[in-house]
Amino acid sequence: MQNIHAPKNIQELQQRCQQINGQTLGQLATALQFNIPADLLHAKGWVGQLLEAALGATAASKAMPDFPDLNIELKTIPINAQSKPLESTYVCSVPIKNSMQSWRESWVYNKLKHVLWIPIISNPELTIQQRIICAPIFWQMPEDIEEILRTDWEELMEMLQLGYAQKLSAKFGTYLHIRPKAANSRVLIDYVNAEGELTKIVPKGFYLRPSFTQAILNNYLAQQKTLSVSQYTVSDHNS
């Protein structure tokens, strides 16, 4: 596996997903000549970048889908052997200064409209190289889900526009919520609060709660499919 170009069509992308389905991250990293980090603390984006390389996602691009020609976004989901998401999913940064957009114009909607989810069995007791790539989930945002996301997004953006960023905690939002997104909490940007005063806040990002990705996984599993072709069968429910 080498010199991977951008997939020309969705069939080609599906084929590539099939080729890595069931492989360990160690196997894939070796094939792509990626160095395997000792831990993810100092390599938090490593898994995503490995999968990007394997599938021919356009690397180092900005404000674009991972597969621009196909208009598909790639997201890895760390899950345990019971197919439970272990983390939330980062979507994009929150536009603080921009004037109000409509939902359909928003970055959140356009990033999440078509997503290729790739679950990775990532139990903490598994070393990085032992972690297993599962079957791909090609997903298009259903209408009922869109309504929930749209409502979340509109409420969150309204709070920001009205100057209530300080009160806007991660507790708001059914599926979509807002959390800090910065190198650290000392990174600050300008923000006009509800009183019209110029203040500073930590840059923020949109994230999807684990309950959101759990619903996607459950729906997929309900179609009599398994997430992995390896000896590690995700559909086995125990402990």
Place this chain on the structure above:
DNA sequence: AGCTGATCATAT
């Protein structure tokens, strides 16, 4: 144990 706030690396 799950959630929320904080944090890490790299590229442009």
Place this chain on the structure above:
DNA sequence: ATATGATCAGCT
């Protein structure tokens, strides 16, 4: 500084 890719880790 801000975008990409996320996971860490303290607190409830």
